[in-house]
Amino acid sequence: MPKDHGIGASPTRREDVRFLTGRGKYTDDIALHGQTYAVFARSQVANGVIKSIDTSEAEAMPGVLAVFTGEDFVDVGGNPAGWQINSRDGQPMKEPKRPVLAHGKVRHVGDAYAAVIAETEEQARDAAEAIVAEIDEEPAVVDMGKALADGAPLVHDEIGTNQCFDWGWIEDNRAATDEAIKNAPHVTTLELVNNRLVPNAMEPRASTADYDPGTGEYTLYTTSQNPHLTRLLISAFVLGIPENKLKVVAPDVGGGFGSKIYHYGEEALVLAAAKKIGRPVRWTASRSESFLTDAHGRDHVTKIELACEKDGTFIAFRTETMANVGAYLSNFSTATPTFLHGTLMAGNYAVPNVYVNVKAVFTNTAPVDAYRGAGRPEATYSLERVIDMAARELGIDPLEIRRKNFVQPDQFPFTSAAGLEYDTGNYGALVDKLEEMIDRDGFEARRKASEKNGKLRGLGVNTYIEACGIAPSNLVGVLGSRVGLYDAATVRVNATGNIAVMVGAHSHGQGHETAFPQVVADMLGIDENSVEIVHGDTSKIPFGMGTYGSRSLAVCGSAVVRATEKVINKGKKIAAHMLEASEADIEFTDGQFSVAGTDKSVGFGEVALKAYIPHDFPLEDLEPGLEETAFYDPANFTYPAGAYACEVEVDPETGKVTVCSFAAADDFGNVINPMIVEGQVHGGLAQGIGQALIEGTVYDENGQLLSGTYMDYAMPRADDFPMFKVDHSCQTPCTHNPLGVKGCGEAGAIGSPPAIVNGVIDALQRGGIDVTHIDMPLSPGRVWQAINGAQ
Amino acid sequence: MYNFDLIRPSTLEEAVKALGQDEAQALGGGQTLIPTLKQRLAMPETLVSLSGIDAIKGVCVHDDGRLSIGGGTTHATVAREAAAHYPGLAALAASIGDPAVRARGTIGGSLANNDPSACYPAAALGSGATIVTNAREIAADDYFQGMFTTALDDGEIITEVRFPVPEAAAYQKFEQPASRFALVGVFVARYADGVRVAVTGASEEGVFRWSEAEAALSSNFAADALKDLSVPADGMIGDLHGTPDYRAHLVKVLTGRAVAAAS
Missing domain, CATH: 3.90.1170.50 (Aldehyde oxidase/xanthine dehydrogenase, a/b hammerhead)
Known part of the structure; x- marks a missing residue:
């Protein structure tokens, strides 16, 4: 129940x-x-x-x-x-x-x-x-390839180049990866664009x-x-x-979505x-x-190679990416295409070799920075597109090739070939759940029904992993971060027992004002309506690092837990004084402080009141007041994962793609408020499907933004989507934060673009049209062009 | 937006007089003009709102059987009140924009603006409608004179549009994904004396009649009749959302679908 x-x-x-x-x-x-x-x-x-x-x-x-x-x-x-x-x-x-x-x-x-x-x-x-x-x-430079060519106009004359950096990850793995690809029985190569997006808050x-x-x-x-x-x-x-x-x-x-x-x-x-x-x-x-x-999002051009055995066992991934940073470096623009992207290039897979090269490029365009998912959608899209292509080339079922290569549940904690330590997960269980959700056996009948109406139906699948709960300060410091990425919370219990929680996270759609009180109230055994969240004002809240990277609950929520634990411990001291017992004998359950093994107890509200009316406190041992602050710095990233599938219909006469169904099975670890989580996934899916199908930012060669209004920049609307099926019952709780939570804010935007594109390619292939890739957005004009080019 | 004076007359005569002033401009439902003003892309001295003139609003059937729609009638009203008389036209009105646009935008405003991607020009041209103004009557075939260009003189107000009611008609719009204007829209109407096919969204010259299709459909009103025809890509719009080839192709596809929908 x-x-x-x-x-x-x-x-x-x-x-x-x-x-x-x-x-x-x-x-x-x-x-x-x-x-x-x-x-x-x-x-x-x-x-x-x-x-x-x-x-x-x-x-x-x-x-x-x-x-x-x-x-x-x-x-x-x-x-x-x-x-x-x-x-x-x-x-x-x-x-x-x-x-x-x-x-x-x-x-x-x-x-x-x-x-x-x-x-x-x-x-x-x-x-x-x-x-x-x-x-x-x-003359302006807009195209990244042209910007890196000799003699290109310079965005910043004083640095003498348009290349911000040329980054290798992990450089020590480069030779082994090259060698593995050279000797592999099968190599699939794909060049793709991760389209630039305007955040449009x-x-x-x-x-x-x-x-x-x-x-x-x-x-x-x-x-x-x-x-x-x-x-x-x-x-x-x-x-x-x-x-x-x-x-x-x-x-x-x-x-905000990052912007x-x-x-x-x-x-x-x-x-x-x-x-x-x-x-x-x-x-x-x-x-x-x-x-x-506003800082735009994405804008990568990538060549990815997947080397594998004939049976589909992955041997290596190698990517070369150009990442557009625009005209100036926005605050996290250099982290997004590197440590939020390259480190995820092993995906959910026990692949032994990964090498990533990213060249960041200045162009005469708006700055580009983190946008919902930030680097991880780019990684997932590259991986999951090339895996799908390899599966097709090798004649292997697209879910099976993924299952075959997953990190297995008994391998955690698992250090990926891209250098991250995944603490926990069960990727096979997510695919099992997904298959339950999508009635794969009925697909052929649905495909035939579409065919009767002149439509091509396809099934697109993919899996993803992301690194969230951003981020362990000690790790990111080594990697070049100039800030810490902890968070902070103060729990202030008022004299009448209600509570203000001042948090460093900022809520701009995420529902913190509802979810954080659920945590505090659960721990204190009180009504969540007596807990208020205060955020967004530096004169009221402790120094926290805000909200992005699906971090609020995993990092700031953990600080809330730690501060609430301190409140309980302080409450025990006060209760011990009130009950004339030893602090060590005080237990706290369901809002009651009691002396172990006795029927003596005092309620949380009475303790709160006493804290502010300390007439008889032994002041040398016991301070008045009931207010505690905690800073929490995570030990690792958290690693949400999921398996997504969609069915699409392509109208071959017009190129229009209709999303018929979309199913998302996610592992977010423990879930505080399932309704909010579901809403976050819906929003993420909407943004990801928007990217896949209609959102495209276009500058002309002179650097004029052609898609500069809603007349030309297509935002997804509710009628572009089917009813989403989402599930988050596969839970492998995070092993290193007190709530066991992983974060859910970006998942939908990360997992959905490859599912859509894989689905459209599947539809075309089943319809006998030999198209192996179309760059996003898969707008009707582009899909028709691809169909037309193939025939 | 820049400052302007607003006049809201209640009679046509007052409106015509007001529009005689320098730099005066008529304001219909404002669905194009207001966004243009907000972007400071137009600088009229005076806006003459036509929304207070009751005499140019409403839908009725003329003695000669033609459907008459006042120039100041909103899309929502047309969608509702023309449905029993001319369902193809009512359906077109119901597909314009969103509820807010339909509640404000007017048929006269749309036809006067003659946006190359607007829906109403296809219906007016496809129906062989007559555009009635405060000064004269203009046949649709003479009225549309290219993108954002019409036969209207400065200060001339569309008071009424008269539509001959066809035996069958349908409009097929393929939406541009961002604006949801017609990337291509085709209006097909079958009359006793022949079929008319009007295309919006596609051509750099604005709405046009596809005469080869009209001839073919007049002898055989079936999508099949189009199979040997094609539309040249020459002169079609090419933009972020579709090449000229794509638009030319869509004209044929949508004409076939409009015929099927009307049959």
Whole structure:
């Protein structure tokens, strides 16, 4: 019977009451007294030399309070990369400065070179249009291959190359992998593109800054997934505002998908402007600005080779990837194509040889960084496409070839050929569950029914593994991370027994306000409605690292557990005092502190009250109050895994693909709120299927974004999907965090693209059309082109 | 958006007068113009909203049997009120955009804008409709003059569109995945004196009639009648969503499907 409260129950999301009734409070809803508005002047060209910027007309326009250009920020720092990658030759990556406003050169369409502050947004916009910038357009580099060619125009002249790094993983395995591939009985080779995506959070980025000359304190309200990191970057690297004088508040945030992890120049600009004019300054991105300037996702071009025995036993994977980082290094842009991608290139498989080469490339396009899945979707897509192709070439069932090569349950903990230690898993059980869900035996009948209607039906399958719960600081430090990736929580028990939990994670759709109280309430034996979550305000919460990489529950949730354990231990001390017993004899069960072996007990609420009315405390031994903080740094990544399948129909006359069914069997370890988990998988599937079928970011050769509005950038909608079948009953709990949880936020986006593409190829092949690969998105035009080319 | 003056007259005469001013522009349902203004891509001094003119709204059947639709009638109203008289047209109206678009967008606005991917031009041309304005009557064959270009003079207002009701008709739209406008849309209508086939979304010249298909279907109203025909890719739109070849191919596929749906 499903639980009705605590861990494992599915209470509805309490935050939805305000979201669904229009009472959410987003950055753009915050109206400060005397607030002014910022509008940016942005480059219309992808690569250009700024000859002059004349702001005089703009400054004289009605309502204008200040105009800034790159010149105003030459003496402040730049927005840094958070992760240093070293090239195969040992040289550190090239790391050009990313200024608050472009200075000297503009490097992508949308690159801001000036900003106007005015009384109203319309006035600021009018004045921004009146800025006269003389910018000499130069040839742009958009295509990564061309960017790496000799004589290519340079995005950053000062580094003398468009290559940020040339990374090998694991370099010591290179020779053995080359040798294994050379001698293998069968090698399947596939070149593929992992298409660039625009994140398209429902809420555009927005920032409002306030400066108090009375105290010298700044407050920044901003759309952030991790306010402490934003504060750290602004304080330590960009503006030098002391951390103790800067409060960063990320209130309700309408989706991030990675794009709001990073610090952006607009945040620094409004802070500097607020101080200069002595009034609050607000900026809210238009949707067009979001398209042009939010950090985009994916954008890899990969050649992958799979060497195997004739019976399908894997011998080696070798990949060469070009990863687009865009015009500037966004904060985690260098980690995404390397340690979140290359380390996953062994997949779920006990393959002995893996070698990954990634060249990161600067281009005159928007910066590219982590987007839901971040590196792991790229790894999974490459692996699962080439495995499917090999299975077809060898005449082996696509699920069987995977089963044959899985790491087996008795092999855990298992060190993969790509260097990660998988703590636990049971991949065969996931495939068994998947087969239960999809009625494979009935496929042929369904295929024939489709055929009767002139449609080609295919079955696409794949498995995946991801590294989540990001991340063990000691490991990532060795690998080049410049930050720690622990998290933190404070559990404050109020005198009347209810609780505020201040967390470092940030909820922008994940349901933390519902799920975290389930954990605390379960541990304390109290009603979860008496537990409140506080997040997003650096002046209220402990220094945590925010939400991304499916880390909130695995890392911050573990900190919540540790802090709650400390509360229980403190409660035992108080109870021992109240019950005149030894602390060692106090047991805590179901909300009651009791003396072992007696009927003497005291309730959690009484202990809480006593903590704040300590009239008779022995103060040398017992502090008043009941509030504890814990920092939790994970011992390892967590490793969710899954097996996915879909059936698709292809209309061979139009190329249109319809997803008829989609089944996802995931192992997330233990599950706190199954309903929220299911919702997270649904959202991930929607994004992954969107990537596979319709989402495509297209720049022309001059660096103009052709897919810059919803008229041309296709977002998936509910009617693009079937009802999803999801299951998370295969659970191998994480072995190293106290909840045994693994994370579920990215799984759907990681696991679904290869299933869809494999399904479409299967449909075409069964229909007698010899197409072996189509690059995403598999839009109707592309699929028709492939069919047409094959016939 | 830039500042503008808004006038909302309640009679056609007032609207015509208001549109006589410099830099005045008519505003129908605003489903194209408002987004254009928001992006600061247009700078009218004055917008003359036609939404207050009741005389140009509504659906009725003329004495001669033609279906008359007021220029200010929304897609939602057409979808609802034309269904009994001209189901093919009502179904087309019901397939435009989403409920919000259908609740605001008007037939007159769509025809005046003549977006090369809009649905209504296919119905008007495919039905041999008459576009009635405050000044004159224009046959659909003379009205559409290329992408975003029509026979309308400045300040001329579409008051009514008269559709001869066919024996059978159907519209087939293949949606562009992002905008869900017609990547290609084909409207086929069979009348006693012949078949009309109008294609939207495909051509750089905007909506057009596929005369070879009309001839073939007039003698045999079956998808089979099209099998030896093909549409040249020359002059077809090529963009992110489809090449000229693809669009030319879709014209034939969708014409066949429209015939099957109408039969």
